[in-house]
Amino acid sequence: MPEPARTPPAKVKAAPVRPDGLQIDENRRFQEGFWIAQRCAWGGFMLVALIAATGIGGRGGTLAQGHVTIGNAEVTWPRFTRRGAPETLTIRLSGPETGPELLVGSDMQRLFQIEAITPRPAMERGGDPLRLAFFPDPAAPNALRLSLRSQKAGVASYTIGIGGEETTLTTYVLP
Template sequence: MALNSSPLRSGGRPLLALITPKDAELPEAEVSPMIPSDLHLETDRSFQLRFWRVQRFCWFGFALILLIALAGFTGKGGPFARTVATSPQGKVEYPRVLRWQTGDEIVITLPPGTAQSTSIDLDAGFLKLLQVEQIQPTPKQSYTTGGGQRLVFDVGRPGGSKNISFIVRPLHPAISSRIRVRINDGDPLALTPVILP
């Protein structure tokens, strides 16, 4: 018996032939509207240009802040993080920018030939701005003066340069500050650190 390979028939006509394009219309809700290919959405060109300019300005600002931080102008680290005030009696190396309630170091370097007994005077502005947490080496004497506090150190026999290290913590933020340190009754050295929150 030969197989009938033709589609199923209904009334002598193939069933597929009974379905015409007219019979295959989709429900109205399923018909997707045609979108013209030449449709142009309205845009505010001037606003877009202003937005791009502001965006580029923000990019430049963020890049500048990053470079300032890497240079050391926002706190620890970087080639410009520290500066030096000098006099014939010695030099004071201190951070340009300190962070409020964050410890940092001030180093006083005494030149060769300095007397065994060395005095360091911290003015009242220094003590109001910075809390001294640690001093190395430990002073052998400490007493108040009319303008602040005097520390007396035994730095050993005269010879090479010697360092006195102060670990300090800022007591409050200060954008513009001027504090003074005097070494062995010499001219006072003015320090101008900035203290950021």
């Protein structure tokens, strides 16, 4: 059998010598573009870490919870949450309360599922707003907790009232 014809090897062009004395074949424009992309990625990772640390992504962090005073009560509510995540709205009464009445607007009932109320209300009256009356509880004095679960993503604004005063709270529900 005849041997196939061999072609002589192509001559490889030698890489140019750089001013620093190295003889490296490089594509400088590609490398600089890669460095820019790498620094942008570092910035993106830092931004994600900052968002997570502050609580803007929901759960934990300094910005995840909001605090407001309504009458003689301090309300702590979830400012940022995720859709379907369990959250707690806490109401701490500062004075001796003989039976606080909590008003929950229909907007909150539509946006959140109220899973539990601690302590259990002594009286509930449906409608708009939902009225909840409580007896003082010696086991957990001056604290009411509503366990909530958001129903949909978006900006949720709702009203609650305590002792005749009402306020509007806003929760950002992330997908």
